[in-house]
Amino acid sequence: MSKGLLIVVSGPSGTGKGTVCSELLSQAQDLAYSISATTRQPRAGEVDGKNYYFMDKADFEKKIAEGGFLEYANVYGNYYGTPLGKIEERLAEGVDILLEIDTQGAINVMEKCPDGLFIFLVPPSLAELERRIRGRGSETEESLQKRMGSARKEIEDGKKYGYVVVNDTVKNAVQRIMAIRTAEHCRMDKNQEIFEELAK
Amino acid sequence: MSKGLLIVVSGPSGTGKGTVCSELLSQAQDLAYSISATTRQPRAGEVDGKNYYFMDKADFEKKIAEGGFLEYANVYGNYYGTPLGKIEERLAEGVDILLEIDTQGAINVMEKCPDGLFIFLVPPSLAELERRIRGRGSETEESLQKRMGSARKEIEDGKKYGYVVVNDTVKNAVQRIMAIRTAEHCRMDKNQEIFEELAK
Numbered sequence: 001m002s003k004g005l006l007i008v009v010s011g012p013s014g015t016g017k018g019t020v021c022s023e024l025l026s027q028a029q030d031l032a033y034s035i036s037a038t039t040r041q042p043r044a045g046e047v048d049g050k051n052y053y054f055m056d057k058a059d060f061e062k063k064i065a066e067g068g069f070l071e072y073a074n075v076y077g078n079y080y081g082t083p084l085g086k087i088e089e090r091l092a093e094g095v096d097i098l099l100e101i102d103t104q105g106a107i108n109v110m111e112k113c114p115d116g117l118f119i120f121l122v123p124p125s126l127a128e129l130e131r132r133i134r135g136r137g138s139e140t141e142e143s144l145q146k147r148m149g150s151a152r153k154e155i156e157d158g159k160k161y162g163y164v165v166v167n168d169t170v171k172n173a174v175q176r177i178m179a180i181r182t183a184e185h186c187r188m189d190k191n192q193e194i195f196e197e198l199a200k
Numbered sequence: 201m202s203k204g205l206l207i208v209v210s211g212p213s214g215t216g217k218g219t220v221c222s223e224l225l226s227q228a229q230d231l232a233y234s235i236s237a238t239t240r241q242p243r244a245g246e247v248d249g250k251n252y253y254f255m256d257k258a259d260f261e262k263k264i265a266e267g268g269f270l271e272y273a274n275v276y277g278n279y280y281g282t283p284l285g286k287i288e289e290r291l292a293e294g295v296d297i298l299l300e301i302d303t304q305g306a307i308n309v310m311e312k313c314p315d316g317l318f319i320f321l322v323p324p325s326l327a328e329l330e331r332r333i334r335g336r337g338s339e340t341e342e343s344l345q346k347r348m349g350s351a352r353k354e355i356e357d358g359k360k361y362g363y364v365v366v367n368d369t370v371k372n373a374v375q376r377i378m379a380i381r382t383a384e385h386c387r388m389d390k391n392q393e394i395f396e397e398l399a400k
Contacts, residue, residue, distance in 0.1 A: 094271035126398055159395060183379050
């Protein structure tokens with residue numbers, strides 16, 4: 001049995017990663033979602049091991065020291081991280097894992113998992129990105145400009161990814177990511193066992 | 201506009217390349233088929249420039265000398281070849297071109313067009329390949345054994361391809377090749393212009 005794929009979907013904030021990944025998971029029942037660990041308090045209705053792995057700070061820091069995270073970040077005093085052990089376990093079982101992550105996290109994952117499939121999701125244009133962020137109605141003009149500045153920088157980093165997918169519509173973006181997943185499974189280096197079988 | 205893809209579908213004889221490629225062309229209207237040149241006589245109903253480019257031997261040999269073929273072969277005294285000029289023209293226009301070719305031809309194309317997308321179509325097993333060839337009912341036991349021996353050798357060469365697609369059913373094989381095509385168009389190195397646009 002061949003190893004599963006680590007499918008990393010990232011992109012500038014506001015591009016629509018969350019919506020695209022939810023739709024991907026609902027269409028591909030055999031695709032597993034990487035559950036993050038966090039030290040923040042569970043919100044009403046959140047379930048440990050489903051929404052997050054909830055951990056206390058001491059355990060989280062111990063796990064950091066042991067190299068137990070694929071990547072982690074401290075956001076306003078709470079830790080968030082991607083537990084490495086669970087991912088390696090599922091990949092070894094042949095399960096494909098979807099990891100939705102910000103661009104800084106993705107760059108860290110590239111270093112640790114060069115075999116991963118790195119997909120950079122981009123808006124059709126920066127004007128469209130601005131329109132989408134404005135559409136959320138939750139930003140001041142100043143924070144909007146700050147986000148647009150970050151997006152420009154993040155797009156520079158995008159060139160390090162293996163694939164780029166334009167999120168013109170969720171349907172198109174999902175279809176492209178599904179195609180990339182299928183194609184990766186057909187790559188010669190992932191199918192040596194077919195040849196072993198055929199050579200028998 | 202980005203360049204078109206040269207999609208080369210090859211595999212041991214009897215694998216079902218022809219059926220898969222016909223189905224691909226009927227599903228993907230924007231995919232062009234590379235028309236071969238030949239010195240053999242047109243059969244009833246065959247149209248020059250549609251089924252083949254019909255050429256006389258002298259012109260064909262002149263074109264060989266000029267390096268005008270991506271690959272060519274002499275089969276029972278008739279030349280067959282893939283004209284390079286037409287393909288380069290269409291690729292430059294951004295059109296994807298499908299080339300169905302035997303494994304020897306594909307190896308030659310790899311040398312001349314390393315940018316091509318090389319897909320090796322394989323039967324689910326050698327037993328199934330034998331069953332399919334027997335099913336055609338046109339082989340003697342001796343020629344069947346000869347073809348099975350060739351298939352084993354051709355499968356060895358298969359490892360040089362970028363992708364391997366199992367032809368378990370035509371529908372699955374076509375879907376996988378379509379996915380590989382979509383994925384290739386999403387590769388970072390083929391999408392520099394997206395970044396140029398986004399950087400504006």
